[in-house]
Amino acid sequence: xxxxxxxxxxxxxxxxxxxxxxxxxxxxxxxxxxxxxxxxxxxxxxxxxxxxxxxxxxxxxxxxxxxxxxxxxxxxxxxxxxxxxxxxxxxxxxxxxxxxxxxxxxxxxxxxxx
Amino acid sequence: xxxxxxxxxxxxxxxxxxxxxxxxxxxxxxxxxxxxxxxxxxxxxxxxxxxxxxxxxxxxxxxxxxxxxxxxxxxxxxxxxxxxxxxxxxxxxxxxxxxxxxxxxxxxxxxx
Numbered sequence: 001x002x003x004x005x006x007x008x009x010x011x012x013x014x015x016x017x018x019x020x021x022x023x024x025x026x027x028x029x030x031x032x033x034x035x036x037x038x039x040x041x042x043x044x045x046x047x048x049x050x051x052x053x054x055x056x057x058x059x060x061x062x063x064x065x066x067x068x069x070x071x072x073x074x075x076x077x078x079x080x081x082x083x084x085x086x087x088x089x090x091x092x093x094x095x096x097x098x099x100x101x102x103x104x105x106x107x108x109x110x111x112x113x114x
Numbered sequence: 115x116x117x118x119x120x121x122x123x124x125x126x127x128x129x130x131x132x133x134x135x136x137x138x139x140x141x142x143x144x145x146x147x148x149x150x151x152x153x154x155x156x157x158x159x160x161x162x163x164x165x166x167x168x169x170x171x172x173x174x175x176x177x178x179x180x181x182x183x184x185x186x187x188x189x190x191x192x193x194x195x196x197x198x199x200x201x202x203x204x205x206x207x208x209x210x211x212x213x214x215x216x217x218x219x220x221x222x223x224x225x226x
Contacts, residue, residue, distance in 0.1 A: 004157075031212065043203065043216035059213070091158065095212070103214065105150075105158040 002026070004106035006092050012112045013082055021077045021109045025094030032075050033095075033103060034067060038088035046090075049075065050097075082113045116141045120204045120217035127194055127224050135189040135220045137178075137204035145206040147171075147180055147187040148214070152201045161189075161202070194224045 005024045013019050025032045034046040045059040049069040060066070064082075069075040079086055089110050093103040121136045139145065149161040149171070162171030167182035176191045187204060204217040 033213070035214070042218045043205075043214075045213040045215070048213060056213070093158075101212075102160050102163070103212070104160075107157045 004092055004094055004104050006090075006106040006109050008109060009107065010110045010112075012114060015084060015113055016081055018078065018080045019082055019111065021079075021090050021111070023075045023077070023092030023094075023106060025073065025075070025092070026104055027073075028096070029094035029104075030072070030097055031095045031101070031103075032069055033093040034075070034077050035091040035093065036088045037091055037108070041088075043091075046077070079111075082111075084113045087111055087113045116145070116206060116208060116215040118204050118206055118215055118217035120202075120220050123201075123219070123221040125220060125222045127222070129196055129224055129226055130193045131224075133189070133191040133194045133198075133222065135202055135204075135222070137187045137189065137217060139185050139187065139204075139206050141185075141206055141208050143208040145208045147178070148205045148207075149176070149178055149187070149189050150203040150205055150216075152203065152219075154200070158203070194222070196224045196226060198222060199224045 007022045030051045033048040036044050047057050047067050049055045064080045067077045089108040091108045092106045095101040095103045118139045146165040148163045150158045151161045162173040164171040164180035170179045178189045201219045201221045203219045205214045
């Protein structure tokens with residue numbers, strides 16, 4: 001079946017603009033995660049959603065970052081007033097449930113803030 | 115908090131050489147341990163995992179044993195191939211949160 005998909009694959013934006021990154025998880029997966037991969041910070045957890053529970057936002061680096069998950073499926077990560085330090089690859093993953101279940105990763109969105 | 119430390123890369127080996135990539139961790143609670151691999155131009159894929167002490171995860175000739183006494187999960191392969199060239203990430207989760215904590219990654223380059 002289809003894996004995790006993300007769009008766009010690449011995004012170049014000017015400093016100060018808002019961006020939206022989209023993630024389509026594997027059908028039936030109740031847990032969805034966002035991570036960020038950057039040269040300076042490695043792979044960092046940002047936020048995760050599990051079913052209808054309140055999301056765990058503990059990894060979001062600032063209040064410019066937000067995410068939502070509609071209908072328990074598609075998720076959008078929004079970065080407002082982008083800064084150059086936001087440049088990174090944003091990875092989405094989904095898993096059947098939380099716990100020891102494998103997280104399947106999407107190909108990522110490469111964000112470049114100029 | 116949780117953290118993962120893995121050896122600095124890049125690691126350059128000749129084909130058929132023995133591979134070890136060291137990984138140690140600190141964790142609150144009792145973690146599950148993972149190795150993920152990222153091939154050039156591709157996304158992260160789970161390579162193997164172990165969920166309790168002394169468990170051995172294995173896949174594609176790679177192995178790692180969960181050593182609670184040394185808080186380690188070293189990745190090994192007896193004979194690497196050029197196709198194993200990739201970046202390898204050690205990671206852990208604790209509790210029900212399932213947030214992966216990753217090491218910095220180790221780039222492996224295998225040459226003929």
